[in-house]
Amino acid sequence: MKTPAPPSRSLSDLRELTPARVGLGRAGASMPTEALLAFTLDHARARDAVHGAFDTSRLVEGLASLGLAPVLLSSQVRSRRDYLRRPDLGRMLDPASQRALADRSGGPCQLAIVVGDGLSPAAVNVHAIELVRNLVRRLKEAGIQLSGTAVASGARVALGDEIGALFGAQMVLMLIGERPGLSAPDSLGAYLTFAPRIGLTDAMRNCVSNIHGAGLSYDEAAFKIAWLVREGLARQITGVALKDESGGTPARIGTG
Incomplete structure (x- = not known):
C-alpha cells in the first residue's frame, strides 16, 4: 500500500507562519512595488x-502606581547622537546620578x-509598566524583596551593573529596548545579573528577550524572569552557569 503523499504547501502558507520576508515575488529584476x-515602511518604523522620545515621566508615574519609588537617573550620554556613537558613555552613570544613589536612604x-x-525607547514606553505589573505579583508570590527601582536615560545594558551595585542589590534586572528589527520595532529585553558591579561581561547575564505584542507575553516573560530571579538568588549565579529550566505554562496567580 502506498503511503499518501503529504499535502503540498505553497509560499502563501509559509508567509502565514512567519513575519519574515519570503516569497515576495519579483517585477522584472526587482521586487514588486508593494513589497518594496x-x-x-518597516525600515522607517x-x-x-x-530615535523616539523616552517618556520618563510616564514611566515614573506608572512604577509609582505599582507601589514602587523609582529614582530618575541618567548615563553620561548627552544626546541620542552620542548614545549611538559612544556606547561606552551609556554604560556609566553621570555624577549627579551617582550622588543621587549614594544619598538615598535604605x-x-x-x-x-x-x-x-x-x-x-518605544518598546519601553509601551511594554515596561505592564511587564513590571505582572512581575511584581510573581516576585511577591516567591517571597522576593524588591526595594530598588530606577528609570535611566541613555542606558546600555551594563549601566544596570553600576546602578545595582549602588543600590546594594544582590541582583539587578535591566528592562531595556532591544535593537529594532524590521518585523518588531518595539521588542523589550530583560537582563538579569547576580552580584552586579562595574566591569562584568554579558556572559554573567541571563536574558529574556522578544517581549512584545507578537512575541513573548507579559505573563510568560514575568514567569521566566521570576524563575530566573528565584533560582539565581538561591544558587548565587546568573549567566552561562544558569540555564532557563522554567518550562511549562505559567500558572495563573491572583490579581489582588
Whole structure:
C-alpha cells in the first residue's frame, strides 16, 4: 500500500507562519512595488523606534502606581547622537546620578529593577509598566524583596551593573529596548545579573528577550524572569552557569 503523499504547501502558507520576508515575488529584476513599500515602511518604523522620545515621566508615574519609588537617573550620554556613537558613555552613570544613589536612604535589597531606554525607547514606553505589573505579583508570590527601582536615560545594558551595585542589590534586572528589527520595532529585553558591579561581561547575564505584542507575553516573560530571579538568588549565579529550566505554562496567580 502506498503511503499518501503529504499535502503540498505553497509560499502563501509559509508567509502565514512567519513575519519574515519570503516569497515576495519579483517585477522584472526587482521586487514588486508593494513589497518594496512595505520594506520601506518597516525600515522607517525601526528608525523611528531608535530615535523616539523616552517618556520618563510616564514611566515614573506608572512604577509609582505599582507601589514602587523609582529614582530618575541618567548615563553620561548627552544626546541620542552620542548614545549611538559612544556606547561606552551609556554604560556609566553621570555624577549627579551617582550622588543621587549614594544619598538615598535604605539598605541592601535582593533585587533592583532598572528601566532603561536602550535602542528602542518605544518598546519601553509601551511594554515596561505592564511587564513590571505582572512581575511584581510573581516576585511577591516567591517571597522576593524588591526595594530598588530606577528609570535611566541613555542606558546600555551594563549601566544596570553600576546602578545595582549602588543600590546594594544582590541582583539587578535591566528592562531595556532591544535593537529594532524590521518585523518588531518595539521588542523589550530583560537582563538579569547576580552580584552586579562595574566591569562584568554579558556572559554573567541571563536574558529574556522578544517581549512584545507578537512575541513573548507579559505573563510568560514575568514567569521566566521570576524563575530566573528565584533560582539565581538561591544558587548565587546568573549567566552561562544558569540555564532557563522554567518550562511549562505559567500558572495563573491572583490579581489582588
